[in-house]
Amino acid sequence: MKMVKSLILGSAAALVAISGAQAADLPLKAKAVEYVRVCSLYGAGFYYIPGTDTCIKLGGYLRADVTFNGSGAYDSPSWAGAAGQRVRTRNEYIFRSRQDLNIDTRTATEYGVVRTYFDAIFNWTTGDGVAAGSLGVYYAFIQFAGFTIGKAVSQFDAPWTGYPGNQTSFLLGGHDDVTGINQIAYTAQFGNGVSASLSLEDPTSYNQSAIYNTSGLTAAGFAAGVNGTNSYAGTSVPDIVGQLRVDQAWGLFQLSAAAHQVRASYYGALETSGHPSDKWGYAVQAALSIKNLPTGPGDSINVTGGYSNGASRYVLGGVSPSSFSMYGSSGSAFQSLAVGSSSDGVFAGTSSATGTGIELTSVWGVRGAFNHNWNPYWSTSLFGAYTSVDYNGRATALICATATGFNCNPDFKISQIGTVTRWTPVKNLTFSGEVMYTYLDQGHSGTLGPAFAPGGLKPAASYELKDQGTWSGSLRAQRVF
Numbered sequence: 001m002k003m004v005k006s007l008i009l010g011s012a013a014a015l016v017a018i019s020g021a022q023a024a025d026l027p028l029k030a031k032a033v034e035y036v037r038v039c040s041l042y043g044a045g046f047y048y049i050p051g052t053d054t055c056i057k058l059g060g061y062l063r064a065d066v067t068f069n070g071s072g073a074y075d076s077p078s079w080a081g082a083a084g085q086r087v088r089t090r091n092e093y094i095f096r097s098r099q100d101l102n103i104d105t106r107t108a109t110e111y112g113v114v115r116t117y118f119d120a121i122f123n124w125t126t127g128d129g130v131a132a133g134s135l136g137v138y139y140a141f142i143q144f145a146g147f148t149i150g151k152a153v154s155q156f157d158a159p160w161t162g163y164p165g166n167q168t169s170f171l172l173g174g175h176d177d178v179t180g181i182n183q184i185a186y187t188a189q190f191g192n193g194v195s196a197s198l199s200l201e202d203p204t205s206y207n208q209s210a211i212y213n214t215s216g217l218t219a220a221g222f223a224a225g226v227n228g229t230n231s232y233a234g235t236s237v238p239d240i241v242g243q244l245r246v247d248q249a250w251g252l253f254q255l256s257a258a259a260h261q262v263r264a265s266y267y268g269a270l271e272t273s274g275h276p277s278d279k280w281g282y283a284v285q286a287a288l289s290i291k292n293l294p295t296g297p298g299d300s301i302n303v304t305g306g307y308s309n310g311a312s313r314y315v316l317g318g319v320s321p322s323s324f325s326m327y328g329s330s331g332s333a334f335q336s337l338a339v340g341s342s343s344d345g346v347f348a349g350t351s352s353a354t355g356t357g358i359e360l361t362s363v364w365g366v367r368g369a370f371n372h373n374w375n376p377y378w379s380t381s382l383f384g385a386y387t388s389v390d391y392n393g394r395a396t397a398l399i400c401a402t403a404t405g406f407n408c409n410p411d412f413k414i415s416q417i418g419t420v421t422r423w424t425p426v427k428n429l430t431f432s433g434e435v436m437y438t439y440l441d442q443g444h445s446g447t448l449g450p451a452f453a454p455g456g457l458k459p460a461a462s463y464e465l466k467d468q469g470t471w472s473g474s475l476r477a478q479r480v481f
Contacts, residue, residue, distance in 0.1 A: 042106045042113075053107060060101040060119075065476035067094045073321070074125060076170040077438040077472045080225070084326045087457045096125040102139070115143040117152075138179045146187050148199075151180040154206075155187075155197040155243045156256040158287035162317055164302035165369025165381030167420045167434040167474060169319055173367030173385030174304040175256075175285060177206040177318040185241075193247040200238040203260060206318035207239055207311065208232055210343040211264045211358065214398045215350055220455030223448075223463075225323030225339040227346060227399050227410060231265040233275070251300070252289040258282065260311035262344050267355040274352025281310020281344055281360055296373050303368030310360035312342045316387060324414070326440055326468035327458070333449065334461035338442045338468040340412035342389050348398045359395035364388050377424055384417040406446030406465060413441040428480040435473040442467055 039046040039055035046055040067075040071083035074094055082090040102119040118140050124133040141150030153161060154177045162169065162176025169178070185199030201207075216229030239261075245254040260281045267273040285306035293299040306315045316322075322342045330336040342363065349355025369383035391399065391410045400408035418436030425431075442465065449462025 039106075041108070046104075046106065049105075055106045057104040058102070059104070059481060060099065061478055061480040063096075063098045063100070063476065063478040065096055065474055065478075067096075067472065067474045068092070069470065069472045070094045070474075072127065073170070073319070075168045075472070075474055076320070077436070078470045079324045079326050079438060079440065080321050081325075082456070084324070085456055085458060086327055089457065091126055094126040096123060098123050100138075111145045113143075117141055117143075136179065141180075146189075148183065148185040148187065151182050152185075153177060154181055154183065154201055154241060155185050155199040156201075156241045156258050156283070156285065156314065158254060158285075158302070158304050159247075159252065159289075160302055162319075162367075164304070164367060164383060165371045165420070166383045166418060166436070167432060167476060168418070168436055168472070170317065171367055171383060171385050171416055171418075171436075172317045172320055172387040172414055173315065173365035173416075174306055175283075175314045175318065181205050181207070183241075193245075195245050195247070197241075197243040197245075199241045201241050201258075202235070203239045203313075204235055207258075207260060207313045208344070209312040209316065209322045209361075210341075211262060212341070212343050212346045212399075213264075213267070214346055214348045214401065215267075217399070217402065219453050223325060223337065223339065223452075223454030223458075224456075225325045225341045227341045227343065228348075231347075232344075233263045233265040235261070236263055236278070237261045249292070251291045252287065254285075254287040256285045256287070258284075258311060258314055260314070260344070262310045262358055262360065264345075264347060264358055267349045267351050273350065274355065276347045276349075276355060276358050279310060279345065279358050279360060281308065283308035283311040283314030285314065298371075298373045298379075300371045301368065302371070303366065305364075305366045307362070307364040309362050310344050310358075312344055312361055312363045312389070315363040315365045316342050316389075324412070324440055326470060328466065328468050330464040330466065333447055333464040334459070336464040336466035336468070337448070337454070338440045338466060339444065340389065340414070340440055340442055341410060346391070346395045346398055348401070356394075356398065359392055359398065361395065362390045362392070364390075378421070379424075380419065380421045382419050385415070387414045389413070406444060406448055409443030409445075411443040415439045415441065430476075430478050430480075432476045432478075433473070434476075435471065437469060437471050439469040440467060 037048045045057045099122045105116045107114045119138040121136045141152040161178040182202040183199045187197040210230040212228035213231045214228040240259040243256045262279045266275045287304045290301045308315045324340040326338045328336045343361045345358040345360045347358045365387035367385040371381045373379045399410045420434035422432040444465040451460045453460040
């Protein structure tokens with residue numbers, strides 16, 4: 001027992017000695033802990049990154065919604081593919097869950113603020129699979145001394161992009177690249193809300209519609225709204241975009257213009273077949289926003305109007321399809337069918353000896369919304385759009401060269417009207433419901449058949465060429481943080 005006691009006392013003495021030695025080695029003052037500090041220079045939510053003079057803000061939103069009578073492109077109307085055919089393989093509702101995360105950094109320098117911005121989304125949508133989903137990069141850009149370099153919203157766009165008041169991503173009648181495109185842009189600020197921008201922008205993601213070689217037109221392609229073989233070549237010159245904006249307390253006015261290279265591939269399968277000469281298309285757009293309306297605080301009217309020749313995506317919308325095909329009932333045939341095909345241009349031929357030049361396609365459209373706040377918790381928007389696609393006489397002749405038994409006219413128009421109501425019971429949490437009607441007014445008339453083969457699950461039969469309309473709607477819950 002004495003031996004055990006001696007061992008315990010000896011061990012305790014050794015520990016005290018060691019602790020004393022370590023304490024003697026410590027500095028007289030401990031280093032102060034560097035806490036995260038609020039950065040009030042750039043608004044709420046910014047903090048200094050410890051040890052730096054850079055401010056950072058983390059944000060995003062979580063969204064869950066469902067679209068009724070939509071198509072495979074999520075919240076688009078039933079205007080193409082299996083949804084447009086109204087066959088049993090289509091999904092009559094489409095769920096989507098999305099998480100968005102963004103990182104915003106700002107650093108003050110002698111040249112002004114250096115900003116970086118990154119925004120990514122994680123989606124799970126009906127049809128993605130049991131455990132799969134999708135990842136997307138919306139924005140990734142640097143801003144410095146007036147320059148914007150990277151993936152950002154086009155300088156052509158209005159500040160509300162394709163959403164003057166709507167919830168759907170498929171309101172046509174204007175430009176929309178809300179998820180950003182690669183660009184190098186410079187913006188000059190002149191004071192009093194007046195600014196101007198000039199940019200070089202990558203057209204491949206959003207701003208190339210189709211260049212159809214009509215020599216590849218088939219019956220099934222016609223029924224799908226495809227006027228031949230899409231023969232866009234690789235890009236050679238980026239789109240050149242300019243913008244002039246006045247943004248003040250009363251609202252906003254903006255003029256935008258873009259030059260777009262229309263560059264076709266070869267007439268045939270090999271480079272020896274030759275190709276049509278390149279052409280330049282263009283687009284212009286005017287945007288107007290009016291605030292401080294007498295109807296109530298926060299109410300606004302947002303509207304755009306645009307025209308393009310050889311640059312149809314600048315009017316038809318960035319995420320919309322180029323081809324439309326909708327079926328319905330008929331009293332004189334198996335079913336009725338409406339088709340429409342947009343393009344930047346068309347040509348024909350299988351070799352340079354017989355091939356034609358590119359005929360550019362013209363498109364014009366208007367899009368807008370009236371946004372009204374009933375009270376701090378409820379708001380409603382009424383929105384609509386009208387888009388017209390026009391092929392000149394030579395292009396029409398190329399498309400209709402093999403048409404028999406019906407009146408061929410590839411021109412078409414799309415009208416849309418809808419409304420959305422939102423309820424915000426607490427700050428940054430919103431529930432909304434939207435309904436929209438889309439009407440496809442085609443130029444063709446007559447009957448296809450009696451054994452016309454449209455492809456897909458549709459049988460060979462007679463089809464009446466007739467205008468079509470469709471309803472679509474959605475419910476959404478969104479929490480922003």
